[in-house]
Amino acid sequence: xxxxxxxxxxxxxxxxxxxxxxxxxxxxxxxRALAGVSFQVNRQELHGFVGPNGxxxxxTLKLICTLLRPQSGRVRVFQHDVVRExxxxxxxxxxxxxxxxxxxxxxxxxxxxxxxxxxxxxxxxRNRIIKDVLELTDMDGRKDDLISGLSRGMQQxxxxxxxxxxxxxLLLLDEPASGLDPRxxxxxxxxxxxxxxxxxxxxxxxxxxxxxxxxxDSVTIIDRGRVKYSGAMKELLSRTDEHPVYKLTLGVExxxxxxxxxxxxxxxxxxxTEVPTEFLISYDWTETxxxxxxxxxxELGMPIVGFSEDRKHxxxxxxxxxxxxxx
Amino acid sequence: MIxxxxxxxxxxxxxxxxxxxxxxxxxxxxxxxxMSLVYAHLAMDYLGAPGLMLFQSMAWMNLxxxxxxxxxxxxxxxxxxxxxxxxxxxxMAGVRPASLLLGKxxxxxxxxxxxxxxxxxxxxxxxxxxxxxxxxxxAVYLSLLAYIALVANLALFWSVYSxxxxxxxxxxxxxxxxxxxxxxxxxxxCQSTILNSAIGWERDVANFFHPISEWLYSTSxxxxxxxxxxxxxxxxxxxxxxxxGVQVVSNFGAAAFLFAMSxxxxxxxxxxGTTAAPAxxxxxxxxxxxxxxxxxxxxxxxxxxxxxxxxxxxxxxxxVKFVFYGLLVGLFAxxxxxxxxxxxxxxxxxxxxVAMYIAGGIELSLLAGRVFQTELRWSTWQTLTMLxxxxxxxxxxxxxxxxxxxxxxxxxxxLGAMMYPAGMADFFDNIVTESWFWVMLFVYGFFLHLxxxxxxxxxxxxxxxxxGLMIFGYIFFGMxxxxxxxxxxxxxxxxxxxxxxxxxxxxxxxxxxxxxxxxIGMRLRQLAAR
Numbered sequence: 059x060x061x062x063x064x065x066x067x068x069x070x071x072x073x074x075x076x077x078x079x080x081x082x083x084x085x086x087x088x089x090r091a092l093a094g095v096s097f098q099v100n101r102q103e104l105h106g107f108v109g110p111n112g113x114x115x116x117x118t119l120k121l122i123c124t125l126l127r128p129q130s131g132r133v134r135v136f137q138h139d140v141v142r143e144x145x146x147x148x149x150x151x152x153x154x155x156x157x158x159x160x161x162x163x164x165x166x167x168x169x170x171x172x173x174x175x176x177x178x179x180x181x182x183x184r185n186r187i188i189k190d191v192l193e194l195t196d197m198d199g200r201k202d203d204l205i206s207g208l209s210r211g212m213q214q215x216x217x218x219x220x221x222x223x224x225x226x227x228l229l230l231l232d233e234p235a236s237g238l239d240p241r242x243x244x245x246x247x248x249x250x251x252x253x254x255x256x257x258x259x260x261x262x263x264x265x266x267x268x269x270x271x272x273x274x275d276s277v278t279i280i281d282r283g284r285v286k287y288s289g290a291m292k293e294l295l296s297r298t299d300e301h302p303v304y305k306l307t308l309g310v311e312x313x314x315x316x317x318x319x320x321x322x323x324x325x326x327x328x329x330x331t332e333v334p335t336e337f338l339i340s341y342d343w344t345e346t347x348x349x350x351x352x353x354x355x356x357e358l359g360m361p362i363v364g365f366s367e368d369r370k371h372x373x374x375x376x377x378x379x380x381x382x383x384x385x
Numbered sequence: 386m387i388x389x390x391x392x393x394x395x396x397x398x399x400x401x402x403x404x405x406x407x408x409x410x411x412x413x414x415x416x417x418x419x420m421s422l423v424y425a426h427l428a429m430d431y432l433g434a435p436g437l438m439l440f441q442s443m444a445w446m447n448l449x450x451x452x453x454x455x456x457x458x459x460x461x462x463x464x465x466x467x468x469x470x471x472x473x474x475x476x477m478a479g480v481r482p483a484s485l486l487l488g489k490x491x492x493x494x495x496x497x498x499x500x501x502x503x504x505x506x507x508x509x510x511x512x513x514x515x516x517x518x519x520x521x522x523x524a525v526y527l528s529l530l531a532y533i534a535l536v537a538n539l540a541l542f543w544s545v546y547s548x549x550x551x552x553x554x555x556x557x558x559x560x561x562x563x564x565x566x567x568x569x570x571x572x573x574x575c576q577s578t579i580l581n582s583a584i585g586w587e588r589d590v591a592n593f594f595h596p597i598s599e600w601l602y603s604t605s606x607x608x609x610x611x612x613x614x615x616x617x618x619x620x621x622x623x624x625x626x627x628x629x630g631v632q633v634v635s636n637f638g639a640a641a642f643l644f645a646m647s648x649x650x651x652x653x654x655x656x657x658g659t660t661a662a663p664a665x666x667x668x669x670x671x672x673x674x675x676x677x678x679x680x681x682x683x684x685x686x687x688x689x690x691x692x693x694x695x696x697x698x699x700x701x702x703x704x705v706k707f708v709f710y711g712l713l714v715g716l717f718a719x720x721x722x723x724x725x726x727x728x729x730x731x732x733x734x735x736x737x738x739v740a741m742y743i744a745g746g747i748e749l750s751l752l753a754g755r756v757f758q759t760e761l762r763w764s765t766w767q768t769l770t771m772l773x774x775x776x777x778x779x780x781x782x783x784x785x786x787x788x789x790x791x792x793x794x795x796x797x798x799x800l801g802a803m804m805y806p807a808g809m810a811d812f813f814d815n816i817v818t819e820s821w822f823w824v825m826l827f828v829y830g831f832f833l834h835l836x837x838x839x840x841x842x843x844x845x846x847x848x849x850x851x852x853g854l855m856i857f858g859y860i861f862f863g864m865x866x867x868x869x870x871x872x873x874x875x876x877x878x879x880x881x882x883x884x885x886x887x888x889x890x891x892x893x894x895x896x897x898x899x900x901x902x903x904x905i906g907m908r909l910r911q912l913a914a915r
């Protein structure tokens with residue numbers, strides 16, 4: 059069986075796959091950007107694509123969205139080959155690059171109207187589509203504003219609205235939260251959650267794993283052109299050497315609190331922090347889950363004022379999987 | 386202040402010296418001079434005074450090069466810092482305006498001076514070849530030096546005033562156009578009025594403006610170069626003519642004045658920084674009384690709509706051009722009446738058609754430099770290529786959008802044809818019978834393609850660069866063709882009356898046009914994936 063036949067056999071019967079990347083390699087002059095990258099993304103999934111700067115994220119995205127041709131390996135999007143079936147793919151995807159790519163001298167409405175017409179929608183259809191995407195991105199009050207006059211967060215929303223104009227099945231977002239303030243990030247993530255609920259497949263790249271942890275169903279971690287991990291986000295958490303860590307904040311100081319917490323079922327370690335009322339609790343996720351742990355802690359009768367996941371272990375997972383060094 | 390000036394100067398010179406294009410430009414200049422020498426040597430047997438011919442061609446070439454450098458090279462001195470948002474950082478670092486102006490403009494002057502100095506030893510060989518004296522060589526180079534100073538400081542002035550390099554280059558272009566075109570026209574009008582008018586207000590006005598226009602005319606490098614190249618300048622070797630003419634003194638004086646103006650205006654023009662967003666014409670605003678001129682809803686050919694409204698200026702610019710061209714036709718009618726004492730509708734029709742050919746040609750050239758460049762500048766090309774459309778479809782619909790802007794020129798061309806139907810008939814007749822018509826058409830097409838291709842490589846100045854390359858190419862091509870004809874002159878009869886040559890040239894340039902189309906397509910694909 060030839061290499062191509064083997065690839066064909068692998069991809070057959072994968073109708074639930076939105077993106078299928080196999081043995082992808084790409085070189086720019088003397089720099090090898092990708093070296094045998096393979097991963098799959100299921101339909102209606104929110105997939106994180108994480109890696110440090112220069113890992114090959116943008117190159118992979120450009121190969122998926124047909125802007126680049128693979129030098130070796132294969133990319134299929136909804137079973138369409140990115141080399142031979144470019145237009146079929148482009149009709150079904152929406153790509154948001156990592157830089158602002160907008161006609162800033164247009165108004166928001168003109169910008170969306172232009173792309174609506176470019177996708178071949180009639181005037182009446184365009185009116186409906188623009189109304190819908192503006193509502194979804196919460197930009198309906200700003201449709202007559204010049205894009206150049208909008209804040210970065212607002213411009214990112216307009217960019218997302220543009221991506222949605224042709225109602226794509228797959229959204230490819232390259233670092234969409236880059237440069238946004240915390241509020242704009244949270245709002246953007248809310249919009250993405252809403253889109254996932256609507257049945258869209260979302261492929262989102264980022265260099266911050268913890269940013270995507272709560273959002274994504276699955277994740278691919280890439281470093282120096284090689285995939286370090288690809289699979290469910292939950293499984294990634296279980297793979298880390300450390301147990302999940304939660305930060306517990308009590309309303310009052312208590313000398314016996316640490317001992318009481320250690321006695322809770324599933325808790326493997328309790329660490330006091332510099333703040334006397336704060337504790338870091340590690341637990342064995344195979345023994346208990348977060349809800350059960352919280353319920354057990356409440357049963358202790360201590361005045362709990364805060365309980366949140368401590369993100370350090372995710373960042374540690376990212377550091378463990380990726381290599382040191384300037385890229 | 387001296388420290389920061391030197392630091393800026395050194396930085397600019399280092400950056401310039403590292404650029405491959407500067408090295409190539411220097412190499413290209415030496416190559417041009419060398420080729421001119423070879424040509425002059427080979428042509429010695431056929432032409433008299435080959436040294437003068439060589440020197441003349443180099444002098445005029447330098448003049449064109451300096452003018453183009455004013456549009457594309459000097460005009461970005463300050464605007465490039467504004468566009469890259471580094472001007473504020475330089476000011477915060479304590480760099481004073483005078484240091485900034487000196488540091489930024491001097492490096493460019495040195496680069497241009499180096500290019501001139503490269504040719505100087507070769508130019509002296511022109512004296513050996515005969516027909517030109519050392520006084521003429523020195524006088525021309527001093528004139529060119531003064532002209533460089535004028536152009537560099539004019540560009541610096543516009544660079545301080547404008548937000549973007551394109552604005553500065555436009556300012557330089559129109560100022561130089563006024564400088565070269567208006568004084569001769571006014572001089573012509575004054576002389577004609579003084580000679581022909583009876584005593585009256587017109588004669589008084591002409592008498593008033595005559596010395597001014599005469600003086601302005603004498604400050605032009607063109608006037609000065611023609612004067613130096615005359616044999617009378619070289620012949621008076623016993624009483625050598627001064628290389629310091631009115632042009633040299635006035636150009637240096639104007640350069641100093643423009644530098645002072647740039648300095649005085651600097652703080653005021655750079656106080657509020659600049660916006661990264663492209664400008665939008667006020668009349669394009671969807672609200673208010675000018676709504677009729679707005680962009681409205683996207684057309685069924687959306688790229689045509691976008692490029693017509695947001696690159697070519699839309700209905701607003703079309704209206705402005707309509708009025709401007711109308712005034713131009715009115716001016717032709719007035720001048721005809723004034724100078725010829727009669728009104729001939731056919732003459733007016735012919736003048737209108739010729740003017741509109743030129744206007745349309747200029748408009749197309751400007752658009753060729755902008756049609757893709759604007760997409761690259763605002764990073765929108767990648768997004769456009771993601772549309773489910775092929776590359777040729779994207780490219781040609783964009784071009785079609787820009788062609789809409791030719792509406793006013795075509796309208797007046799049609800009006801001219803109605804006034805002079807025989808001229809239009811001649812034009813159509815030439816299409817069929819004149820094979821050189823096709824050569825001209827394909828050469829112009831090549832120029833447009835070259836401008837568009839260069840705009841995909843350089844951030845600004847694609848049009849001046851294309852004009853420069855076309856002029857150099859024309860000189861080379863002319864030399865190469867005439868050399869070939871010198872060598873094969875015995876078999877010239879084979880080419881008949883020249884039609885065969887024209888057909889060969891037409892095929893050659895058509896091939897170049899097709900090659901350029903492929904080159905543009907490939908470059909656009911590369912840029913989409915970058």
